[in-house]
Amino acid sequence: MTTTPDVDLTALVPGRHALRDRLLGLDLRLFEAVAARHWPGCDPVLPRLSRGANHGLLWFATAAAVAASRTPRARRAAVRGVASLALASATINTVGKRSVRRTRPGLGPVPAVRQLKRQPVTTSFPSGHAASAAAFAAGVALESRGWGAAVAPLAAAVALSRVYTGVHFPSDVVAGAALGVGAAYAVRALVPTRDQVTPPGRPRTDAPALAEGEGLVMVANRGSGTAERAGALAAALPGAEIVECEPADVREELEKAAARARVLGVCGGDGTVNTAAEVALRHGIPLAVLPGGTLNHFAHDLGVEGERDLARALQEGEAVQVDVGRFASGGTEGIxxxxxxxxxxxxxxxxxxxxxxxxxxxxxxxxxxxxxxxxxxxxxxxxxxxxxxxxxxxxxxxxxxxxxxxxxxxxxxxxxxxxxxxxxxxxxxxxxxxxxxxxxxxxxxxxxxxxxxxxxxxxxxxxxxxxxxxxxxxxxxxxxxxxxxxxxxxxxxxxxxxx
The missing domain is CATH 2.60.200.40 (Tumour Suppressor Smad4)
Structure with a gap:
């Protein structure tokens, strides 16, 4: 009868230090593989991109470019991206860099043409540049998928540049990017995106579908600085009639417009919209609201942020019925x-x-x-x-x-x-x-x-x-x-x- 010798099962499971050593070894091999690989066209680009992202300058410039499109969604995306970047940077500088004091990679395998002229002196883990890039891109994407898709390649290039120039191990970049995405979601938990706070409207009702805007008369209050926005709507709906007027003439022009319009349009602030709603109610016609003031509470609660939203609703005949508040005191009445x-x-x-x-x-x-x-x-x-x-x-x-x-x-x-x-x-x-x-x-x-x-x-x-x-x-x-x-x-x- 043969006996089987006792086997130490713990020997089959790598110890904590052995597992750590394996991961560090894999990290080093990936770093050396990137250093040894020739990347056509990247030598003059990635180092400059890496330097440009110092102190978030690249992302502030990108945010300014996004906001320059002048759409409310783009402006919110830019602000959310910067806020996410700020949170990620603060976390990295106060917690991340101090909790894991990892030394920077050796520059021996990295070609001299790729190396940065000024080497960073902080610890290596996690990558602050990767965290800022991921935080900004994720913050923008949470508010606007389109702008997020446009920014994502730039963020990925900045993250790659940190390994390419030899200042970070791959795991530093991965950890930094994960922290950046987490920061973007933390900002969203504090300040929800517009998609989270604007549910579908109801009750839906029938309204004329104006494919080219025919039958729409839009009165724009010049006092709200609405000329550019009203012009953009006219480009999207060439059949619409746009009437610009001074604040003192808004009511008179709205009355004239309602007499000949299938749909009464208004571009201005909440006070101008209030006047237009009163006129539309008396004439029994639908109202189309284009935000043009400072706050635009009613338009934003409707989900209308700009001319594209309103043009799409008019072309498709999408409309809802809303309540109207009324006040009365003696002979004074209003809505x-x-x-x-x-x-x-x-x-x-x-x-x-x-x-x-x-x-x-x-x-x-x-x-x-x-x-x-x-x-x-x-x-x-x-x-x-x-x-x-x-x-x-x-x-x-x-x-x-x-x-x-x-x-x-x-x-x-x-x-x-x-x-x-x-x-x-x-x-x-x-x-x-x-x-x-x-x-x-x-x-x-x-x-x-x-x-x-x-x-x-x-x-x-x-x-x-x-x-x-x-x-x-x-x-x-x-x-x-x-x-x-x-x-x-x-x-x-x-x-x-x-x-």
């Missing part, structure tokens, strides 16, 4: 497509706009709150659910606003039949409550805030001369103010899906 506010908020907005260009939006909001608090204000009385409440601030949205991460609040449904009412309660310590609203914003929730969704709201005891802000415009109200909804009252063109 709002975005928001309507009472109390000190209109004054706070006015002060914030005066200072935002100088010190930025958020600090300007806090400064505006401080300046407003210096005035003598009394709380409003609002009737909610049959009960009267004292309020310092009332903010009503035409549809429910949602917030994802650090992105501005957006509406997913423009026909939900509800007013999204946010209030700052009256009572003691008004300064603390108003400052909390200024810091957090009216569309967030805090102990000083309350939120309710209703179809109708009545506010009583409004002092004469009280300001009411609606879609960027301001009017005076007094006595009783009523807010209500007209469900699915307005037909608006909207692209079927982002492309």
């Amino acid at each position: 709002f497509l975005n928001t309507c506010s009472l109390g000190v908020y209109p004054e706070l907005v006015r002060e914030r706009e005066n200072w935002s260009q100088v010190i930025g939006s958020w600090p300007a909001g806090v400064l505006g709150a401080l300046r407003v608090l210096r005035a003598d204000h009394h709380p409003l009385r609002a009737e909610l659910g049959g009960r009267s409440h004292p309020l310092w601030l009332l903010f009503a949205g035409n549809g429910t606003y949602h917030r994802m991460g650090l992105a501005p609040a957006r509406r997913f449904d423009l026909a939900d039949g509800r007013l999204d009412v946010r209030v700052v309660h009256g009572g003691r310590h008004p300064a603390v409550r108003l400052l909390a609203a200024a810091f957090a914003g009216p569309l967030t929730r805090s102990p000083a805030h309350a939120a309710v969704r209703v179809g109708r709201l009545r506010v009583e005891g409004v002092a004469p001369g009280t300001l009411l802000a609606y879609d960027g415009e301001v009017t005076e109200v007094s006595g009783e103010v009523t807010l209500r909804k007209s469900p699915e009252a307005l037909t608006v063109y909207r692209p079927a899906a982002a492309r």
Whole structure:
């Protein structure tokens, strides 16, 4: 009877150090293979590309070139790319380089013509250049696939150049690229892309399909700087009629256009769009909105970012029905497509706009709150659910606003039949409550805030001369103010899906 000798099974499994040595050996062989290979045309290009990416200069220049296309999606892609690069660089410099102190490869196998004139002095792992390249390209691609595809070859070339010039091992580049992609996704978690926050619109409705734009009369407000955008739409829809006018003539031109148009078009800011919506409602015709102002909340919530989106919707006859908010106080009536506010908020907005260009939006909001608090204000009385409440601030949205991460609040449904009412309660310590609203914003929730969704709201005891802000415009109200909804009252063109 023969016996089988005992076998040490642990000997069949490489130890941790043996596995590490094998990986390092593979890394070195790949590095030497790249060094030994002749790459036609790369000697004069890749070293310069590698130097050009120092300190992110190449990517800042690329971001500027992308943003120069002047489309909203391109500008967002450029900003997202730079933000992703900044996060990746900060992570590399504060954590990555200090956690693994790996020495740089020896330059013996690398031809002298490829070597950089100034060799980096930091540790080798991971590659900061690869991380920045991957972060920028991934950030751009998450916002715009087209621009991402255009930037990706450049990012890949920069990553390859780090091995080609002998300053990194391949594993340094792979790890850096993985970290860069992770940084881009981390930025997206904080600030979602437009595709994440703009779901398909509803309810869809029939609207004329204007293949060449025939029957569309577009009124463009020159005060919004819309001439170039309106001209681009005319190129895409040669049958459309474009009417440019001064701000004082917008209403008159819209009335004239509605009398002869199958579809009323408007190019301007939210206030101009509000006027156009009122005219379209009275004439019973669809509205086509081309964003041309500063914020363009309504157009962006529709998914219309520029002339290409609107042209496609008009050509395909894609439209939805949206709710219209209405306010009334005595003989004063009006509509709002975005928001309507009472109390000190209109004054706070006015002060914030005066200072935002100088010190930025958020600090300007806090400064505006401080300046407003210096005035003598009394709380409003609002009737909610049959009960009267004292309020310092009332903010009503035409549809429910949602917030994802650090992105501005957006509406997913423009026909939900509800007013999204946010209030700052009256009572003691008004300064603390108003400052909390200024810091957090009216569309967030805090102990000083309350939120309710209703179809109708009545506010009583409004002092004469009280300001009411609606879609960027301001009017005076007094006595009783009523807010209500007209469900699915307005037909608006909207692209079927982002492309």
